[in-house]
Amino acid sequence: QVQLVESGGGLVQAGGSLRLSCAASGGTLSTYAMAWFRQAPGKEREFVAAVSRSGGTTLYADSVKGRFTISRDNSKNTVYLQMNSLKPEDTAVYLCAARPSLTVSVYTLRSDYRYWGQGTQVTVSS
Numbered sequence: 001q002v003q004l005v006e007s008g009g010g011l012v013q014a015g016g017s018l019r020l021s022c023a024a025s026g027g028t029l030s031t032y033a034m035a036w037f038r039q040a041p042g043k044e045r046e047f048v049a050a051v052s053r054s055g056g057t058t059l060y061a062d063s064v065k066g067r068f069t070i071s072r073d074n075s076k077n078t079v080y081l082q083m084n085s086l087k088p089e090d091t092a093v094y095l096c097a098a099r100p101s102l103t104v105s106v107y108t109l110r111s112d113y114r115y116w117g118q119g120t121q122v123t124v125s126s
Contacts, residue, residue, distance in 0.1 A: 002027035002115050004096045009120030012086055016124070020081040022096030022117060030054070030074040033101035035113060036081045038092035038122075048094070049081060050106040059106045064090075086124045093119040 008020040020036070035050035049070035050059045058070050069082040079096060097113035107113065 002029075002032065002098055004098060004115055004117035006094065006096050006117045006120040009094060009122045011123045011125065014086060014088055014124055014126050016086050017082070017084045018086065018122060020083065020094055020096075020120060020122075022079040022081075024077045024079070024098065027098075028074075029072070029077040029079070029098075031100060032098040032115075033105065033107055034070075034072060034079045035097045035107065036070060036079075036094055037097060037110065038090075038094045039119075040092040043092075045095070045110055047108045047110070050108055051079065052104045052106050053101045054104060057104050057106050059108060083122070086122075088124045088126045091122060091124050093121050095119040 002024050003026045005023050036048040037045050039045040051070045055072045067085045072079045096117040098115040099113045
């Protein structure tokens with residue numbers, strides 16, 4: 001069973017950048033498809049970005065496309081989310097998720113993922 005720990009959140013001004021990290025333990029990250037979700041107060045958890053087990057396939061929500069980049073370093077058992085041109089509406093708790101995978105597919109539904117981190121807070125001020 002894999003454990004996920006997010007880090008890198010914080011307070012940033014609009015237009016700024018942050019890089020989130022998700023460190024995995026208890027499993028071999030290269031056998032998991034990974035994703036980032038976010039949840040703002042009073043709102044449903046929403047998909048942000050996903051990456052296949054090898055890193056060769058990525059997918060983004062329309063709201064972050066062109067601004068966020070998901071990547072992974074399987075040798076370090078870590079997944080990243082580079083967030084540029086941040087907007088106040090990006091404010092949320094960002095959560096890392098993992099699911100065992102045998103293919104190069106990416107997954108966008110909350111129910112697709114078995115393992116979740118506790119999240120890291122990102123706050124973007126205007």
